[in-house]
Amino acid sequence: MVRLVRLKNMGRSLIMKKLLSKSLSAILAGALLVSAIMTSCGGVDSSTEGNTSNTSDNSTSVSEGSSAAGQENKTLTVMGPAFLTPEKQQDWAECINEQTNITIEYEEAPLVYADSVNKMTTMLASGDDSIDIYHIDELMILSYLSAGFLEPIEDVVPMETTNDLLPGYAEKFLVRDNHLYGVGAELTGILFFVNQKMFDEAGVAVPTNQEEFIEAAQALTKDGQWGLIESWDKVSHLQDNLNRWSMMFGGDYLDWTNPKTQEAIKFMYSLAQEYKVLSLDSVADNYEIANQKMNDGLGAMYFQWAGAAQTFKSGGTYGEEIVVAPMPTFETNHTPMSSWMFVLNKNSQNKDVAKEFLNAMTESDAVTLFEAGTRQVTTANTAAWKDPDLAPLMNCVEEHQAYLDAGSLTVRDLLIKQNEFMDTAMGTLQRYLLNEISFEECIEQGQKQIDELKN
Template identity: 30%
Template sequence: MKKQVFCGVFALALAVTGCGVQKKEAASDIVPENRQELTILHVDAGTEGFDSFISQAEKDLGIKIHIEKCPANADNRQAKIATLLTSGDDSVDLITVNDEMISEFKHKGFLLPLEDTVMTEETAANFLQEYLKEICMSDGHIFSVPFRMDIMAFWVNQELLDQAGLDRLSCLSDLEILQKKLQNTGKYAYGDAWEISYIYNSISEYVDFFGGDYTDWTDPKTREAAEYMKRMLDTGMISEENLIDQHDQLNEKFINGQYGCMFMYTGVLSTFQNAGVYGKDKIHMAPFPEFDEKVTNIATWQYVLNKNSDHKEAALKFLQYVSGYEASKNYGQLTKMCPARLDVIEDKNFDLDGIEMIRQYLKDYKLKARPLCADSIEAVSSMGTEFQKYVLGQKTEAEFFAGAQNCIDQYYKRASY
């Protein structure tokens, strides 16, 4: 896929010119006199290959890097980072955040802009441009450096498809065939995470599939997407258990063979590998069933620079390093996770399990940032609550559509920036 031109995003920038207490050290605790150091609150702490990546960065930069681990629970992680930033804590220099967190924090003055020091025109041109504009930017400034990319992929359990006599799921009617074959088996054609703080991932995905607009619930296509999702529950294509499932629970059930397919981010690949269920005849990524639009969600993990950092020089040096081609490639190879730089992904010499399917998604589908706002945590839970009441029959269609639009008007369309 050809790189998208950065000029528009960069011109805009010029024009406007959860965390644990214990530290996990990447190397020795002894810091030689006059050696720079910094502390990073990192979501990857403890994962395979990450210590090796940090050790290499220390060697290349001559910086002592302290790593603090974030809690796995998303709510706890969000609360801890918010407390750290709002309190003016200077004990952490760099923080890894997801789309939800950067969408909130970039508006509140906690972070230092990076377009002049790290995300320059040359560097930023190697990332998805619309994504940078919608997620990483505010008021013409770039506040984060993406380092890990996740694409919402289509995962299938090939064993269940084979049992149903299906090579692949090419259209929605194939899902119905699969469900009929799985009736009375305790298995389902489709699995999803419909817990109130996670369901917006799927709502926005299906709205895009059907050609709708997540911010306009008067749009017939938007309504059609929600109606289809409700029918999935009404007809038994999806289990009511999914209403309390977050991604971890969904992935575990998928590993156990409970579902024929699901949409889930590409980063889950290592989970399937570790469980021994990844492979072309087992669980694998596949082309999407045919929808009105060829589109899917994208998310990243990103570095941000705490404005209260006492080690800004070392932090900027590290950010310049990790945003570069070589370090991005090294990160992917060591951690076995997909880096965010497009030129690394597209490099035929860059080898990673699942990379060919990821490249196919990049080629065939439009990648869109999820609809987030300055109060994303509240917004997604509000929409999730409305949706659950709708699919459980506690609200009529008209009541849900009105409630969903009220949510959009309250969180997305007010002057909160």
């Protein structure tokens, strides 16, 4: 195996290239499918990272002409994030080309998540074959598998390639009826961010359990600062927080009859209404607003997707004031993880080439180069986390590894109709948190709404 290394000075990225060892229908009711999957996923806001605009022609050819002499030069069209810079496109595509002789035609997806969902779903539902490979998230793959939009790939990409993914992830999102439908791209978890400076100045220890958590939150709620910041907007992150709290209490956020889930819901209410360590303004705070509040020193503790670290790094607070602490153990220390993946369009006319590409993307170097140029989160391929050359290219690798070693990172459950779940059940939960309905009304109404979505 040959690894090609190029170091770019003065703050530019370390770029790795490795000659890889492996070779690389009818129109549905698209509007209904789009509405089922338009939700915030993975905690990374694509509207604020990387490129800030799209051009009318979003297709770029990269690595053309670099194939080995005398070998076939194959072309493949991949739709991925709009914030993969041209330089990073080239580095990633060259890595693929060196092994497979595939030239990547890269087409940017719309910058806004909902627009990406709409465009991809419409194209797939219409039988469009202009895109061979799509880069999608968990909600999208659940919907697309249900609709029959994707091509199985296990005839070229071995099932064993899922061994480097988190346990249970492939079974939940990539495999159906013993067929493999995708390869993991990136992974991010909800981490426990704390303002270490605030803790030190107050002489308070970072909490490790429920009792310590309450005590710390109360001690640090003072002088216009809150012990805890959360994003409780129902259109996005309230579901993430309910999911995480339910996990921590040993419950299931999609089963409100579960006593442990009910305990988690009551605890969320208590944070705002009884302990008063969290502002009720949280119900209007989305991801960006909550991130900024934490960055501005308005809160001591914050559970959020790892992408928030980029906000703190940009604000000059990460590593000095704001750090990631181990997940405190309530009933459990579990926290949700989210991932995106590459999948093959069933209508593609280049299936053999596409499968070769997907096989290459199971290798650590190739997928890490892609992530280095996009969201700078960790790879779904956990083997890359321990590679001393690749790990620096990613975001919060040591933090994710510590969570993985502690048994915290947990594959989350999602409904195909997750958007409706947020509109209905999360609206009901919000009313309870605001003291507009009783706990009993919340549980009864919320579970009824969930049951209707499951049927």
